[in-house]
Amino acid sequence: MTQATPAAASTTAASSTTTPTTRDRLLDAAAGLFYREGVGIGVEALCREAGVSKRSMYQLFGSKDEVLAASLERSAPAHQAFLVPGADERPPRARILHVFERLEQLADRPDFRGCPFVSVSAELKAPDHPASLVARRCKDTLTAFFQEEAERAGADDPALLARQLTVTFDGSGVRAVMQGRGLDGLAVTMARTLLDAAGIGDR
């Protein structure tokens, strides 16, 4: 499973240099399990996957909901590092399209189950759930990246373009899940259309 999902990518990044603590093991297992199986997974299965006793889990967290929220929080940086480019010399258009090229790569994987933040929100159906709040904040980070680049490129309405690009990202992910196959360039093509419409060219 190494690097096969955003959640698994997080595991590797987090555990490569130090021995993982019980907390790490639990959160990494949770991220992978919730992503693959859904948030309905029981405490029993979660602890089994993590190799952690229920008692240890409850010493660290008040509830499964807290584990869920903390595991999302923990996987977010690696997820974002995979999608969003670090500082580089490319113009905003290329940096924005980078995100959609990465999404296309993820969507091509047979174990792609959509954006983990979208999935958690869709499954919980409760905008005030602690994990929904984490998911929203992570999603807003992506939108903020788009907006910053749109501002740099001189878009007329950077906030609107950023929302449209986020909708493109999430709708494309949903499409890959529903169709059970990759996007064949749809996400990149659609982002290009929106960038063209906003007058954001190659420089």
Add this chain to the structure above:
Amino acid sequence: MTQATPAAASTTAASSTTTPTTRDRLLDAAAGLFYREGVGIGVEALCREAGVSKRSMYQLFGSKDEVLAASLERSAPAHQAFLVPGADERPPRARILHVFERLEQLADRPDFRGCPFVSVSAELKAPDHPASLVARRCKDTLTAFFQEEAERAGADDPALLARQLTVTFDGSGVRAVMQGRGLDGLAVTMARTLLDAAGIGDR
């Protein structure tokens, strides 16, 4: 709950003229319950909500999965009738935008939990599940409507535009769920941008 969700709209439409059968009651209750609570709801809760015994349920359906698939199938026509305009004299652009205006109305409702077909797919995480297949077919019906109108309007690539509009629809629904509030015109504005880019004007 009457008319408050696509699922509830289906209930009303289906049961207004005849006395509902046990099957109808079960499927209507299932559509509402799965939409509000998620596909993880147990058989016990489902039968309680429907006022149907478990024995009766298993006389009609082999499993909860079958109930889920059949309930989606049953709610689809009312859902589609709410979103997609019937035959009228309006040009394709107005007919396409109609769908997004309806989505904005749905997203404004406090009990909006996103497109029921998207939710079921996201929750099941199994593209071959009978209910995922129903969801995909229902989604393809919306895409086919977009494509037909795009062809009528003379778009360069009607199939691509139809996919982009579907991504806009689904991504907007996801956004409303994640943000826990309505879309404030985002879905309509984004659809207009894509129609403009495809050269589809007001006539």
